Amino acid sequence: DAGVTQSPTHLIKTRGQQVTLRCSPKSGHDTVSWYQQALGQGPQFIFQYYEEEERQRGNFPDRFSGHQFPNYSSELNVNALLLGDSALYLCASSFRGEDYEQYFGPGTRLTVT
Amino acid sequence: QKEVEQNSGPLSVPEGAIASLNCTYSDRGSQSFFWYRQYSGKSPELIMSIYSNGDKEDGRFTAQLNKASQYVSLLIRDSQPSDSATYLCAVNMLSGGSYIPTFGRGTSLIVHP
Numbered sequence: 418d419a420g421v422t423q424s425p426t427h428l429i430k431t432r433g434q435q436v437t438l439r440c441s442p443k444s445g446h447d448t449v450s451w452y453q454q455a456l457g458q459g460p461q462f463i464f465q466y467y468e469e470e471e472r473q474r475g476n477f478p479d480r481f482s483g484h485q486f487p488n489y490s491s492e493l494n495v496n497a498l499l500l501g502d503s504a505l506y507l508c509a510s511s512f513r514g515e516d517y518e519q520y521f522g523p524g525t526r527l528t529v530t
Numbered sequence: 531q532k533e534v535e536q537n538s539g540p541l542s543v544p545e546g547a548i549a550s551l552n553c554t555y556s557d558r559g560s561q562s563f564f565w566y567r568q569y570s571g572k573s574p575e576l577i578m579s580i581y582s583n584g585d586k587e588d589g590r591f592t593a594q595l596n597k598a599s600q601y602v603s604l605l606i607r608d609s610q611p612s613d614s615a616t617y618l619c620a621v622n623m624l625s626g627g628s629y630i631p632t633f634g635r636g637t638s639l640i641v642h643p
Binding site: 450452457458459460461462472473475505507518519520521522523524 | 636
């Protein structure tokens with residue numbers, strides 16, 4: 418039973434660039450949520466995708482966008498990278514939306530220089 | 531602003547003792563509560579979910595919920611050095627008509643032999 422997978426594991430980008438992170442949910446799950454975790458902080462909710470639509474969104478600017486594909490996998494795109502975007506980006510999957518237990522992937526460590 | 535509060539610790543307990551981790555939340559309407567364990571450099575791992583007032587036990591872990599006091603806790607019995615990690619409390623909180631997963635900053639637990 419495959420768990421949540423994310424790629425890449427690590428990424429280094431320059432301020433102003435754009436980045437795309439990818440996530441495949443756990444087998445049987447159809448909902449993907451994205452989180453940003455800064456060092457020493459809890460994960461902060463970015464948005465959630467279900468049925469290929471953004472269902473909920475946290476307090477993040479429009480520079481953060483996403484997509485969900487028919488196979489339930491998802492991408493997180495961040496435009497015009499800022500130094501403050503450096504963080505661990507986590508993907509979590511669940512079944513049928515917001516109120517269910519979420520399972521996290523290993524994360525993508527993004528460093529913006 | 532809706533918040534989830536946790537004591538950052540570290541909480542230090544001897545091997546074999548009971549570790550008690552606490553969490554308070556600001557949204558009285560919250561219905562779903564979760565505890566995650568996060569080892570250093572790793573992603574969060576779901577330990578337990580709880581939805582109703584009272585206790586829920588799973589092996590050495592017991593989650594306790596008191597919605598009137600807006601308080602949720604996690605007890606770890608017979609603590610082991612392998613339990614040393616950061617424990618994250620997460621609450622689904624109503625925001626803009628949807629429930630948004632909101633994490634606390636986590637409590638660092640150290641179990642010493």
